[in-house]
Amino acid sequence: MSLKGTRRRGSELEDAILSAAWAVLIEQGYPNFTYEAVAARAETSRPVLYRRWPQREDMLLAVLRRHWWSQPIPVPDTGNLRDDVITFLRSASTARTRMVAMLSVQIMDYIRETGSSFAQLRDALRPAGLPNAFEQMIARAVERGELPDRPRPPRMVNMPFDLFRNELLMTMREIPDETIIEIVDVLWLPLLGYRGRAG
Missing domain, CATH: 1.10.10.60 (Homeodomain-like)
Incomplete structure (x- = not known):
């Protein structure tokens, strides 16, 4: 009708x-x-x-x-940081690959016309004042004793998603599980000083 x-x-x-x-x-x-x-x-x-x-x-x-926010990716709480982050990245790969592939093509003219960047667009779309998923997962890991309680620069905190997004933009395909695990286990957790569950 x-x-x-x-x-x-x-x-x-x-x-x-x-x-x-x-x-x-x-x-x-x-x-x-x-x-x-x-x-x-x-x-x-x-x-x-x-x-x-x-x-x-x-x-x-x-x-x-x-x-983008009509179907937010839930922030997992599995009881340990490693599983939280791997679960989150798997969900992001399933939920966001098609949309990112479409938008990276359709939005390029906007980026050129306005002289802006994907980073500026991301910041404009992000809800103000709310901790992002990785800040939330790290805070819980500190409370559980999995990580030392110390300041960490945003680039370190968000590194898994930055690497994930780069892989997504380069391949325009869902990210293989072995790539997600490599990002988390080989690169990120050692950098954070991850010591696993307390006790």
Whole structure:
């Protein structure tokens, strides 16, 4: 049934717009991600979009934020850091590979046009003030006595996901289990001073 003739408001209207905008982005790419195309797909008017997102970049970030965080990857709590991180990376490989592959192609024009970077885009999409998954897993490991309680630079904390993301962008395929285990066991845990479960 067509949406024309129905009066949508609030979250119902915004959901319809963001769903339409996602479809335009994936099917047509960022160059065709315009107010006109999104309004036509959502069967609404351009002023409705302008009121919510005055700049095209605002609309893009709203779309990416909605679809990236609509299915968050749970932060495991298995009882030890090693299994937590391996479980998290396996879940990320299953859940994010297809989306990252699509977006790395469709968003490249946005990166070029705005002179920004994937790191800046990631920071814009990340919820402010919340610890990321690796900060949470390390904090629990410290409480359990698996790690010494000392400051660690963000690059060290996030190294498994940085290596994972690099592998994903280079291959555009799900990450093999042996690669995940190598990242965790060979590279990361020794760097952290991991000593396993206390006792």
